[in-house]
Amino acid sequence: MISLKGIYKIYHMGEITINALDGVDEVIEEGEYVAIMGPSGSGKSTLMNVIGCLDTPSEGDYILNGQEVGHMKDDELAEIRNREIGFVFQSFNLLPRSTALDNVALPLVYAGIGKKERLERAKISLEKVGLGDRLDHKPSELSGGQRQRVAIARALVNEPSIVLADEPTGNLDSSSSTEIMEIFDAIHNEGNTVIMVTHEEDIAARASRIIRMMDGKIAHESVSTDQKHT
Numbered sequence: 001m002i003s004l005k006g007i008y009k010i011y012h013m014g015e016i017t018i019n020a021l022d023g024v025d026e027v028i029e030e031g032e033y034v035a036i037m038g039p040s041g042s043g044k045s046t047l048m049n050v051i052g053c054l055d056t057p058s059e060g061d062y063i064l065n066g067q068e069v070g071h072m073k074d075d076e077l078a079e080i081r082n083r084e085i086g087f088v089f090q091s092f093n094l095l096p097r098s099t100a101l102d103n104v105a106l107p108l109v110y111a112g113i114g115k116k117e118r119l120e121r122a123k124i125s126l127e128k129v130g131l132g133d134r135l136d137h138k139p140s141e142l143s144g145g146q147r148q149r150v151a152i153a154r155a156l157v158n159e160p161s162i163v164l165a166d167e168p169t170g171n172l173d174s175s176s177s178t179e180i181m182e183i184f185d186a187i188h189n190e191g192n193t194v195i196m197v198t199h200e201e202d203i204a205a206r207a208s209r210i211i212r213m214m215d216g217k218i219a220h221e222s223v224s225t226d227q228k229h230t
Contacts (some may be wrong), residue, residue, distance in 0.1 A: 009043075100135055
């Protein structure tokens with residue numbers, strides 16, 4: 001599914017060179033549930049951006065589902081993202097003046113899907129995350145946990161093979177965090193590849209494998225010891 005070989009991401013700030021990713025080699029198989037951890041500046045978010053085709057490596061090869069995507073142009077990457085990848089962010093990234101239904105339907109607009117089908121698929125996606133009774137609510141009318149559910153429904157509406165989550169419980173209380181992680185468990189159990197950046201050990205333990213980063217490199221990998229989710 002995902003193969004990274006010799007991935008570097010280099011930033012030049014004046015005379016200073018920063019190796020945000022410093023020769024990363026990694027394989028993530030189809031259907032895996034992987035957590036990426038590391039301190040601030042370790043490269044975990046940069047790695048997530050490369051995997052999600054939001055950024056391209058300075059050097060190295062990235063193969064996604066048999067396609068070399070590491071050197072694609074922006075419009076090609078956008079097409080890959082819309083077809084293959086669903087994103088969930090810590091800050092939800094919802095349109096404040098749009099309803100939950102319209103927020104979830106948005107990726108289908110870019111995919112060229114007609115309005116009737118868009119809204120039907122968005123409704124089904126919201127029902128999957130338990131928000132079938134909140135279709136017409138705007139983000140300000142929803143709790144933090146509900147907003148994150150809308151964001152997850154939006155990530156799933158295109159039926160992507162990969163779901164990427166960047167600190168998805170970072171803005172939530174413990175009760176809402178548990179509910180959101182149970183949704184991610186269900187997404188994984190349905191066959192999706194789930195890759196999650198988190199700084200919380202209990203969240204990472206729900207994954208089947210944990211990748212720990214330091215200074216742009218993979219410092220350590222381990223199989224999760226949480227027997228409930230292995």
